[in-house]
Amino acid sequence: MSYDEERLGDLLRRLPAPPDAWVRAAKELPAARAALDGLVAQAEVDAAERARIVADLETALAAEGVEPTSPLLAELRQRLSR
Amino acid sequence: MGDDAELVGRCLRGEQQAWNDLVERYARYVHAIATQGYRLRPPDAEDAFQDVFLRVYDRLGSLRDPEALRPWIAQTTRRVCLDRLAAAGREEPSEVEARGLDETIDELDEAFAVREALASLPEECREVLDRFFCRDESYRTIGEALGLPSGTIASRISRCLGKLRERFEGRNEPARESGRSRT
Numbered sequence: 349m350s351y352d353e354e355r356l357g358d359l360l361r362r363l364p365a366p367p368d369a370w371v372r373a374a375k376e377l378p379a380a381r382a383a384l385d386g387l388v389a390q391a392e393v394d395a396a397e398r399a400r401i402v403a404d405l406e407t408a409l410a411a412e413g414v415e416p417t418s419p420l421l422a423e424l425r426q427r428l429s430r
Numbered sequence: 431m432g433d434d435a436e437l438v439g440r441c442l443r444g445e446q447q448a449w450n451d452l453v454e455r456y457a458r459y460v461h462a463i464a465t466q467g468y469r470l471r472p473p474d475a476e477d478a479f480q481d482v483f484l485r486v487y488d489r490l491g492s493l494r495d496p497e498a499l500r501p502w503i504a505q506t507t508r509r510v511c512l513d514r515l516a517a518a519g520r521e522e523p524s525e526v527e528a529r530g531l532d533e534t535i536d537e538l539d540e541a542f543a544v545r546e547a548l549a550s551l552p553e554e555c556r557e558v559l560d561r562f563f564c565r566d567e568s569y570r571t572i573g574e575a576l577g578l579p580s581g582t583i584a585s586r587i588s589r590c591l592g593k594l595r596e597r598f599e600g601r602n603e604p605a606r607e608s609g610r611s612r613t
Contacts, residue, residue: 351544351595351598352595353588353591353592353595356544356591356594356595356598357563357591359537359540359541359544360541360545360548360559360563361563361564361566362537362538363458363461363462363538363542363564364461364565365457365461365565366457366458366460366461367476370457370476370479370480371454371457374457374479374480374483375449375450375453377449377483377484377487378446378487381487381488417476417477417480418476418477418480418481419477420480423484
């Protein structure tokens, strides 16, 4: 198939950049995963700490330097409910 | 950035830069499937976007063929978007809509290949084409940012599109399936 300039331009337009904040949060997932594992480990050995985390998951994640995105909050909630 | 198999290998060895590269490479694609394919609204699209990369990060080790990273990410995105539609109480695409969705994703696969070709061009071409076509900036805005007259921007866009065409047609291959077994 031959591609003229108009077609190439149209295809370039199909992939605009998502918001920077979304990309930044996705790049931080390895650190977020480690922080989340750390919170769950703390909660498993310290009931008071568990209660504090459960009371405000968003603040608990943010305190670890993690963007509290909806999927991370859902996962933390699920792991702490086991 | 290297090819997908190499990128997957580096991610699995825990290289943060490789993960950054993977996110950079696929962010536009995932975003486009969610917003153009499934027409998710911004809050749902953002959740879907983060969920896709979370699943990719957690399950990368289970990918049997690292060369199939793009179709695997496409299929993961489709599943996540369907979950989002269900969670929001919206209906799944009908059969007719699903055909339109397949066509949209075929277009996005093609767009992804063009984007990859763009990444192989010199910086001056990448920047001017990205500003003009992806950020929708005018000749004047681009010219002011780059310190060049508008006429030079127009001719540079044309020249760079020519280079892109050569590069793209030189590497053009049939797109692999993007997880069409599920709408």
